[in-house]
Amino acid sequence: MKNIALNFCRVFVGLLFIASGLIKANDPMGFGYKLQEYFDVFHIAFLGDFATGIAMLLCIVEIVLGALLLCGFWPKKVTMALLVTIIFFTFLTFVSAFFKVVTSCGCFGDAIPLTPWQSFGKDVVLLLMIVYLYLQRDRISALTSSAALRTAILVCVTVLSLGFTLYTYYALPIVDFLPYKVGNNVPALMKLPAGQKGDEYEILYQLKHKSTGETKSMNDKLYLKSGIWEDDNWEIVGDPERRLVKKGYDIKIKDLNISDASGTDYTKELIENPYYNLVVVAYDLRKTDTAAFGRINALALKAAEAFNVRTVMLTSNAAQDAQSFSERNKLFIEIFYADAVPLKSxxxxxxGLLLFKNGVVVDKWSAAFLPDFETLNEKYLSR
Structure with a gap:
């Protein structure tokens, strides 16, 4: 029975660490964005510029530790490393859940979104298993006793995980779990489907009696029904609180609003364009690849001349900064503005470059894998 329990914990923890590492390595930039949230919460925002690099390193470490545990190599060192890792993440998810500072932990990226409390529960279970593995570390048997083979497997796993992480960083996630993935109809994902209900909220008021000092809480329905609002002895203290009463259908895209420099809404016009149109996304022009903009600019010019394809750029920078960037780089691209959060998604x-037609994401490319006009023409525009 001891062997069964030991092997079960070893395989379960090992596979979970590998799966978690691979899912995050599939989208290292997304994991980096999540780390930036944690850095801001813990007042270490200076690490923000290194968030993606740290994210990539953590992905590789998770995969390597999981593989080594499965193989039973260096059990003392590996179980100690796992123990330190899980203690840190258990503390992190507890703080996130208890103080409600980060709404989603990012443990499994966007593939399996977990609430902070769900993530904390998962980490507690893992912590118990890893403590057991650490206490039983002397009983973990290795798949091979050959030191050379162990080293070779370690190097192989490290190189493969590093290569996979670097590829998805320079390209795009191999499996896209975001609402803007290729094939998705963006306008449809911005609406509440027929027959579905959205979230239900209530407004909570804090009331105080002017004479007695008595306080009470009351939601908006009871506040109106009771008629207490007509009693001059009661006053509302502080700002009303908007509280979720019932979770409704989760609209996949709820925060995309595109406007021009004057604030005019262009979301519908740009997203629902019935013809091919190119959308360039650069949420922060201070941290973008300017050389890639040269290639995009040439592509936009040729597409416009040959097929009258409209090309627009979406950014969260200030209008003055965006205009200066456009002038410096001589861009043949219209500029529009949106919040950084949907642009990152x-x-x-x-x-990054997206090809839209009638609201559908036809294709998209990273700065490192931009198509040339001939490829775009042959594959899409001339058909």
């Missing part, structure tokens, strides 16, 4: 690259 559109494409994990800065800049």
């Amino acid at each position: 559109m494409v994990r690259s800065s800049p």
